[in-house]
Amino acid sequence: MIVRYQHPLSAFRQFDREFERLVRHGFGRGATRLSLRADVYTEGTDAVITVAVPGISSDDIAVTLEGRRLSITAERPERETAEGDRYLVRGFATGTFRREFTVPEGTDAEQISAEVAEGILTVRIADAVKPAPEARRIPIKGAGPAIEGEAEDKDE
Numbered sequence: 001m002i003v004r005y006q007h008p009l010s011a012f013r014q015f016d017r018e019f020e021r022l023v024r025h026g027f028g029r030g031a032t033r034l035s036l037r038a039d040v041y042t043e044g045t046d047a048v049i050t051v052a053v054p055g056i057s058s059d060d061i062a063v064t065l066e067g068r069r070l071s072i073t074a075e076r077p078e079r080e081t082a083e084g085d086r087y088l089v090r091g092f093a094t095g096t097f098r099r100e101f102t103v104p105e106g107t108d109a110e111q112i113s114a115e116v117a118e119g120i121l122t123v124r125i126a127d128a129v130k131p132a133p134e135a136r137r138i139p140i141k142g143a144g145p146a147i148e149g150e151a152e153d154k155d156e
Contacts, residue, residue, distance in 0.1 A: 036053065036098070037051065044129075045130075046124050049124075051120070053120070061074045063112070063121075068102050068104075074097045076094050103125055104129075112125050112126075113126070
């Protein structure tokens with residue numbers, strides 16, 4: 001028998017990939033352009049979200065918690081150009097980027113920390129991963145097997 005371990009947050013990653021694929025298929029590649037790319041994983045009992053925010057200042061990033069919804073918003077302003085300057089190739093999208101995540105029930109803002117370094121925003125949610133409950137066998141009450149007939153004595 002093969003037993004496979006499935007990480008508790010793997011369903012979120014799969015859902016995220018499928019959602020992005022459906023949006024690209026339904027609305028074209030540009031539809032997901034203003035969505036932040038992210039990884040979600042665990043380190044011990046902490047949940048960690050890393051988000052790519054290249055070229056975006058920490059002053060232009062906001063992390064907010066409202067109920068169970070953690071929102072990350074980043075803004076990349078359009079570069080100012082001098083008169084006569086023009087883009088030959090434009091690879092960086094400008095505008096407001098947003099990504100939302102659902103956090104475990106009971107998470108409060110004091111559990112969440114965020115820092116940005118080298119174009120990566122790291123959001124850590126302390127003690128977000130609870131251990132899986134251990135399976136326990138429950139005893140079943142009831143009478144033992146019923147005996148339909150008694151053994152006859154062969155000496156009689």
